[in-house]
Amino acid sequence: MKISSSKIDLSNGWESIADSFIENRNTDIGVSTVEEWSKSFKLDASILDIGCGFGVPHSQLLANTGFKVYGIDASQTLINEFQRRFPQVLAKCETVEESSFFNKKFDGIIAIGLMFILSEQTQLKVLTKVAEALNTNGRFLFTSPYQICEWVDILTGLKSQSLGKAAYVEALSRQGLSLVAEYSDEGENNYFDFIKL
Ligand SMILES: C[S@@+](CC[C@H](N)C(=O)[O-])C[C@H]1O[C@@H](n2cnc3c(N)ncnc32)[C@H](O)[C@@H]1O
Incomplete structure (x- = not known):
């Protein structure tokens, strides 16, 4: 965790590179994957985007489709x-590990580029929170490599870590979630798609 002279960074390095991220984020990668995933929902579905960034492209896509979208970053x-871009969408500045998730349950939750930047302990806590915040038959889509691995994020310079497919399946199965599918996008990012039974 980075400590500046006046405050602690809770964003795992993203606040300090936020302006450059807004300017340079590739807005094509992953869009068709999230779009395909979202076709399993009714149009009145509620979807929470955790680690939503500035909402482009995923919250934007989901809100434009007509879903009730919520964001946390x-x-x-x-x-x-x-x-500024999506005043009709409810978005809050909070950490996923401390957020109350709007005191709501959701039909879908997405975490694109988030899980692996958290510590192992925080990832496991967030998986439990996500499971509790899903309605029955709710779906959780998140990105992380399928293998156990660690690397340095090229944008933040901080450690990233995937717990690996087996650990994610085990942690979420304890919460009543089953793995439905895995996807890979144009940037070779791996997606896990879980359902709450
Ligand atoms: C790789 S970016 C992905 C942003 C967005 N999902 C996207 O696809 O553009 C990771 C995001 O996670 C956010 N983040 C990092 N740690 C977080 C935490 N503990 N709680 C909530 N958000 C966090 C960062 O601020 C950043 O917006």
Whole structure:
């Protein structure tokens, strides 16, 4: 965790690179994967985007489709930009590990580029919170490599870590979720698609 002179960074390095991320994020990668996934929902479905960034492209796609979208991100700069672009969507600056998730349950939850930047302990906590926040038959889509691995994020310079498919399946099966499918997008990002039974 980075400590500046006046405050602690809760965004795992993203607040300090937020302006450059807004300018340079590739807005094509992963869009068709999330779009295909979202076709399993009715149009009145509620979908929570955790680690939503500034909302482009995923919250934007889901809100434009007509879903009731909610966003949470720990970077104030990214949430400010999200709220500027999508004032009709409820978005809050909070960490996923401390958020109350709007005190709601959701039909779908997505975490694109989030899980592996969290510590192992925080990932496991978030998996439990996500499971509790899903309605029955709700789906959880998140990205992380299928193998156990660690690497340095090229944007933040901080450690990323995947717990690996077996650990994600085990942790979520304890919460009543089953793996439905895995996908790979244009950027070779791996997606896990779980359902709450
Ligand atoms: C790789 S970016 C992905 C952003 C967005 N999902 C996208 O696809 O553009 C990771 C995001 O997670 C956010 N983040 C990092 N740690 C977080 C935490 N503990 N709670 C909530 N958001 C967090 C960062 O601020 C950043 O917006």
